[in-house]
Amino acid sequence: MTAPTYDLGELHGGLRLPGHKAASTAQPIRNVPVPDRLILPVSQHAGDPAQPIVGIGERVLKGQLLADPEGALGAPVHASSSGTVVAIEPWPVTQRRGDPAPCIIIDCDGEDRPVDYVTTADDFTSLSPDELLATLLKGGIVGLGGAAFPTAQKLMQARSGNLEFLILNGVECEPYISCDDMLMREHATQVIGGAQILMHALQLSVCFVAVESDKSDALQQLGDVLGELQDDRIVLKQIPTIYPSGGEDQLVQLVTRREVPTGGLPSDVGCLVQNVGTAASVYDWIINGEPLISRVTTVTGDGVNNPMNVRARIGTTVADIVEFTGGYTERAEHLIIGGPLCGKSMSTDRVPLVKSTNSILVVMKSSFQGHELPCIRCGDCAAVCPIRLLPQQLLWHARADDEAKLRDFGLTDCIECGCCDLVCPSHIPLTANFRVAKARIWELADEKARAERARQRFEARNARHERERQQREAELAQQKESAKRAGPAAIAAVLKRKQQDRGDD
Amino acid sequence: MITAVLTIAVIALLAGLALSLAARLLPANSGDLVEKVNDLLPQTQCAQCGFPGCRPYAEAIVDAGAAINLCPPGGQETVERLARLLGKQVLPLAESVLPSVAVIDESACIGCVHCRAACPVDAIVGANQLMHTVIESECTGCELCVAPCPVDCISMRPLP
Numbered sequence: 001m002t003a004p005t006y007d008l009g010e011l012h013g014g015l016r017l018p019g020h021k022a023a024s025t026a027q028p029i030r031n032v033p034v035p036d037r038l039i040l041p042v043s044q045h046a047g048d049p050a051q052p053i054v055g056i057g058e059r060v061l062k063g064q065l066l067a068d069p070e071g072a073l074g075a076p077v078h079a080s081s082s083g084t085v086v087a088i089e090p091w092p093v094t095q096r097r098g099d100p101a102p103c104i105i106i107d108c109d110g111e112d113r114p115v116d117y118v119t120t121a122d123d124f125t126s127l128s129p130d131e132l133l134a135t136l137l138k139g140g141i142v143g144l145g146g147a148a149f150p151t152a153q154k155l156m157q158a159r160s161g162n163l164e165f166l167i168l169n170g171v172e173c174e175p176y177i178s179c180d181d182m183l184m185r186e187h188a189t190q191v192i193g194g195a196q197i198l199m200h201a202l203q204l205s206v207c208f209v210a211v212e213s214d215k216s217d218a219l220q221q222l223g224d225v226l227g228e229l230q231d232d233r234i235v236l237k238q239i240p241t242i243y244p245s246g247g248e249d250q251l252v253q254l255v256t257r258r259e260v261p262t263g264g265l266p267s268d269v270g271c272l273v274q275n276v277g278t279a280a281s282v283y284d285w286i287i288n289g290e291p292l293i294s295r296v297t298t299v300t301g302d303g304v305n306n307p308m309n310v311r312a313r314i315g316t317t318v319a320d321i322v323e324f325t326g327g328y329t330e331r332a333e334h335l336i337i338g339g340p341l342c343g344k345s346m347s348t349d350r351v352p353l354v355k356s357t358n359s360i361l362v363v364m365k366s367s368f369q370g371h372e373l374p375c376i377r378c379g380d381c382a383a384v385c386p387i388r389l390l391p392q393q394l395l396w397h398a399r400a401d402d403e404a405k406l407r408d409f410g411l412t413d414c415i416e417c418g419c420c421d422l423v424c425p426s427h428i429p430l431t432a433n434f435r436v437a438k439a440r441i442w443e444l445a446d447e448k449a450r451a452e453r454a455r456q457r458f459e460a461r462n463a464r465h466e467r468e469r470q471q472r473e474a475e476l477a478q479q480k481e482s483a484k485r486a487g488p489a490a491i492a493a494v495l496k497r498k499q500q501d502r503g504d505d
Numbered sequence: 506m507i508t509a510v511l512t513i514a515v516i517a518l519l520a521g522l523a524l525s526l527a528a529r530l531l532p533a534n535s536g537d538l539v540e541k542v543n544d545l546l547p548q549t550q551c552a553q554c555g556f557p558g559c560r561p562y563a564e565a566i567v568d569a570g571a572a573i574n575l576c577p578p579g580g581q582e583t584v585e586r587l588a589r590l591l592g593k594q595v596l597p598l599a600e601s602v603l604p605s606v607a608v609i610d611e612s613a614c615i616g617c618v619h620c621r622a623a624c625p626v627d628a629i630v631g632a633n634q635l636m637h638t639v640i641e642s643e644c645t646g647c648e649l650c651v652a653p654c655p656v657d658c659i660s661m662r663p664l665p
Contacts, residue, residue, distance in 0.1 A: 451548035454645045457626040458550045458558065 011250055013384040014242040015419050019214070021178045023307040024300040029182050031311050032324045034081045038106040038315035039352040040066060041093045045142040046149045047073030052104055058085045062114040063291055065138075066104050075150040076140045080293040080313035083108035094337045094354055098347030106315070117289030124197050124286050129159075132201040132286070139285035140292045140355075145169060145246075145275035146338065148356035151282065154274075155201055157267065164270035166204050167255055168195055168279055170211040170218065171239050171246035174339030177359040179296040180276050182309040184211065184218035187280055188225040194279025195234055197286050202272065205233050208255050209276070212245070213238045243341070244417040248273045250386055262413055277358075292355055299325045303332030303362030312353050318360055319349040328362060336361040341418035373426035381420035381430060387413050391420040391430050398437035403444055406437055414438070539567045545586045549578040550625035551647030553602075558625065566591070577602040578646065605661040606644040607651065611636050613658035620650035620659060 043049035050067035054060060060079040067077040083106045090100035124132065137152040168191065172180045184191055195207050211219050222236055239245050239254055249260040251273060258269040266273050277295065284290045293314055299321060300307040306326035318335065322328060336343040337351070338359055353360075381391035389410050397405040411434060420430045483491060543563035554575035556562040565571035566587070573587040574596040581598050588595040609620070609629075616634040628644045631637025639650075651659050 447547075451546070453643070454548040454550065454626050455543075455559070457628070457643060458548065461625065461627050 011240070011242055011245055011254060011386055012388050013386045013419060014244060014250075015384055015422060016241065017175050017243050017422075019241075020176045020300070021181070024176070024178045024298050024309055025181060027308050029186055029296055029309045029311050030325075032313070032316055032321055034108050034110055034112050034313065035316045035320045036108060037317075038080055038083070038108060038313065039091050039317060040077055040080070040104045040106065040315040041091070041095070041352065041354055042067045042077060042102050042104065043095065044077065044148060044314070044354040044356065045075040046147060047071065047075070047153075049102065050074055050077050052088050054085050054104070056085055056087060059083070060085060060106065062112055063117060063289075063293060064115050069150075073150060073153055075142050075152075076138060076291075077104070078140050078291040078293050079106060080315050081106070081108045082111055082113040092348050092351050094344065094346065094351045094357060097344050098351055103352070114290075119287060119289040125200055127200075129201050129203055132197070133159075135286065136201065136282065138291075139281075141278065141281050141285060142292070142355050143275055144277035144281065144295060144355065144358065145248075146342070146356050146358060148354075151274070151278055155198070155272070158265075158272045159202055161267040162270055163202055163204060163267060163272055164206065165256060165272070166195065166199055166202060166207040167251060167266075167271055167273045168207065168209040168276050169246060169248070169251055169273050170209060170215070170222075170276040171251055172215075173212065173241070173243045173246035174341055175243075176300050176361050177298050177339050178300075179298045179309055179358050181215050181218050182298075183277055183280060183296050184215070185221050188218075188221040190280040190283040191276045192222065192225045192229065192231075192234065192279075193287065194276075194281070194283040196231065197282050198272075198274060198279060199233065204272075207234045208237045209234060210237045210239050210251055210255055212241045214241045243419065244386055244415065247386070247415050247417065249415070262410070295353070295355065295357070297321070297353060297357055298359040298361075300359065301332075301336075301362040302364065303329055303334070305329055314355055315352045317350055317352050318346070321353060321360060322349065322362070331364045332362045333365040334363050336363065341422070342416065372428055375426055375428060378425060380423040380425065384419040384423050386417060386419065387415065389414060391434075394437075395428065395430055395433055398433050401437075401440065403441055406441060411437060412441065539563050541590060542566050542587065545579075545583060545590065546576060547579045547583065547645075549645035549647045551578060551645065551649060552625075553577050553647075572596065572599075574599050578604070602646075603663045605646040605663045606641050607639050607646065607648070607659050608662045609637055609639055610658040610660070611638060613656055615656055617655055619653040619655065623649045623653045625649060 042052060048069065048071035050069045052067045054066050060066065061082045062079055064079045065076055066079050069076055085104060086107045087105040088102065089105065091103040091105065092098045093101045093103065095101065133152055133155055141151040142148040143151060143154065170180055170184055172178065195209065199207050209222060211222065219236065219238065226234055226236065237255055244250055245254055248266060252266045252269060252271045253259055256269065256271060260266050261268055281292045285292065294311055295314065296309055296311050298309050304322060304325060308325055310321060310325060312321050335346040335349055337346055337357055338344055340361060343359065343361060375392055375395065377392060379392065385391060394406065394409050394411055397409060414434050416431050416435060418431045424430060543560050546559040546563060548559050550558045552558060554562045556565050562571065566573060573591065573593055574584045576583055577598065577600050580601065584598055585595055614636050616631060616636060618631065618633055621629045621631055621637060625647060626643055626645055628640045629637055629650060630640060646661065648661060651661065
């Protein structure tokens, strides 16, 4: 069965980029063996870091809970293999571009002994949505597309709104990355199964699985699974291969023709978007009882000998993974975690794979950089901006540090896709400038909020002082009034009594 | 020719008259401007400018032409923003301070309540004869609590 093509609204701007994906999709996903040492950051998700609940020297099993979230937003961390906890200390992490952050370090025993996986239920439909969400919360599942937002909490937030559609994001629009493509080709059953679980948890009856039109193998596999299941609630949608059609808001717009409002979420227009990898890990957790302890990631670029997709345990270092695939070439100069446009450069390959690591890209330094020249106001950046911003105007105001103008021109809506950088004939790093300007806006907003609170407290205090003064005056006036009413004889009597009291002492 | 010149002259005369009358009779609305200036001030309520709080300073700037470089917690940035708003010249800051918070040495505190009364934003908690402490998240670093302390147990800690 082949997927039907739908008439789709065009995305504004965007770019048709060379994919560079064929190199890593030539062979099936291979499993990276258990490494000697696992490094598990306690903060692999949006929100507060998880708090370790194991001690140094403790023996742990594969799938055992290591750290529990504290606070409103977070996800637990599980051991990806069996072994001994040898340290809980700072280690270079990808989220901080190779700077250290607290990690739980496990020396693996190589036996890979799991805890007794408890499957929630043979039939997940016997669980109520609330029970299902509570179970999901314990699986350590976060969005695998890159933002690493805890999935259970995303569902809970979305559920309070008026949801209509679940959208599974299989649009992997950034060049080089192919982990979702390979996952859909080889594990279409899990992806669709995950979609069914998510639909049950949200009580939704429509799910779109969005896949780029150039991923014919993945479309074929998903179509076959859907054909077997005869589940007509799930619809396959082909999305044009344009970067950045896989951005959450862009995908919602492409699939439903609804625009996510400024500062809003897809749930504001009735949609919930989940990455296909996330759906597969939901399936693994609910049906097989395995928490999120491994993921598929792409190892690619001209800096590695043998580009491929691998399934590696969370916590395996990038160095170990690259060595497994066949090592670096002499062109290996620059390590990027993520894609060439939205990825982060790393200072070291000792960083561990985390839940959000979708790609390990090794390239030559010169591949993406040019010498910066002045802006010639050609307007190419505005033509490609997928959210119709005016990057050249934004750059102007960012350099002038004009916060009000930056807000007026919608900088806070910028998704940092990097399209403007790519087309700029003057090689201006626009996105980098925008990131700095955004940070500045948040800083100013923070300052403003503090000042506002201080002012409110100051005004409240002044109001209280004024109230107290009036009260005192009123009491005094009352006393005077009652004295006047009592007359001079009564006052004289009181004074006399007082004098007698003093005399008695 | 003459009629045209006369017509224009009469119109100009009338317009001028109307404008001068309006300037004299309608009061200038300085309230909005005071609000805008107050918005730019850091609301530490420290009185280091010589006025008893941020709003009084904002009123002094707008109504009495006070200098715009008297706010140390606001820093040079606030001076620049004020200059832009009011169309005045950017002046160097009279004196500068680092952002900081007050810290009470709780072992030395005698519970006199003097600092609590001095705090403009109610950021000090404590009762008579009992230990006091500063709510760090609310402290604006105005230093007004330092002087009243009879046992000198309050110090300013710079923020990172």
